[in-house]
Amino acid sequence: MDIDVLIKGTGRYAPDRVFTNEDFEKVLDTSDEWITTRTGIKSRHFVSPGETCSLLGERAAQRILENAGIRAEEVELIIVPTVTPERVFPATASIIQGRIGASKAACFDLNAACCGFIYALATAYNYLRSGMYHNALVIGSEIMTSMANYTDRNTCVLFGDAAAGLYLEAVPATSDRRGIRNFVLGSDGTLIDILYQYAGGSAAPATLDTVLNEQHYIYMEGQEVFKHAVRRMDQTVRDVIAKDGVDPSEVDWFLGHQANQRIIQSTQRRLGVPEEKVYINIQRYGNTTSASIPLCVDELNEEGKLKPGDKIVLFSFGAGLTWASCYLIWGT
DSSP states (O other), rough: OOEEEEEEEEEEOSSSSEEEEHEEEETTTOOOHHHHHHHOEEEEEETTTTOHHHHHHHHHHHHHHHHOOOOOOGOOOOEOOOOOOOSSSSHHHHHHHHTOOOOTTTEEOOOOOHHHHHHHHHHHHHHHTTTSSSSSEEEEEEEEEGOOOOOOTTTTBBOOEEEEEEEEEEEEOOSSSEEEEEEEEEEEOOGGGGGGEOOSSSSSSSOOOHTTTTSSSSEOOOHHHHHHHHHHHHHHHHHHHTTTHHHHHGGGGGEEOOHHHHHHHHHHHHHOOOOGGGGGOOOHOOOOOGOOOOOOOHHHHTTTTOTOOEEEEEEEEEOOOOOEEEEEEEEO
């Protein structure tokens, strides 16, 4: 039996504490104008003491389940894409499972940096298409403030904390096409050195020296990342919709990873699509890595802007270097 995989629920959670560009002006040699012009960011959400990656994921999960109208004990699979897991092990997905009471769910984390959400979505999609599971929660949960260097004005202003995700369900395919249609995933491991975190893994375990040498922070060559991001995101969008014979002009919504407003706008111009089709919320959240795309989906869904039959492209670029896209048709 052929299977369609539908998005049946969306949800998000951002911490209450908001840190604005004006707040950064008080602690760094920077300004609202400098940050806004270069990134499009005006504010971002920061966790407070005691707020963990699994807590953010739990609260997003509860909202997803409420939106989908299902109980936690019905969930069969939980995947959490994250670069800021609660612990090295066990998986943050397992901690979230325990928090929400999803006792039947298989759980694991996935790391593809800022492309993690689309990689996790593709993983869940294929589990559901295979018949192994009938539904899944995919929740990007990130505490990016845990690896930001707050003496580096070029990187620390970019990131925020949040969790968001989708509930997927497998249903018998019909002629009225809906749901997830195609993916494109890619990576170029020769470019790992332009965006990475050096210490904390098995090659450089945490020591006093790694802490004193500030090797647990994000390192990024901004101009190189910008150049590769625009080229790769443009191409991955074209590649994924071409699989379905769709032209960029036919797409209703382009939902890109919210890393930098200029990257998204450059991609929009290269695709030749109007700016009203490209959703941007980076001004309120900053870069939330794996949470950024589902934040966009949930906001649009909550506002009633997603209509049955809408053609949507999700697209991203991140460390690895990785890139990813997903083409779907909205509706149940």
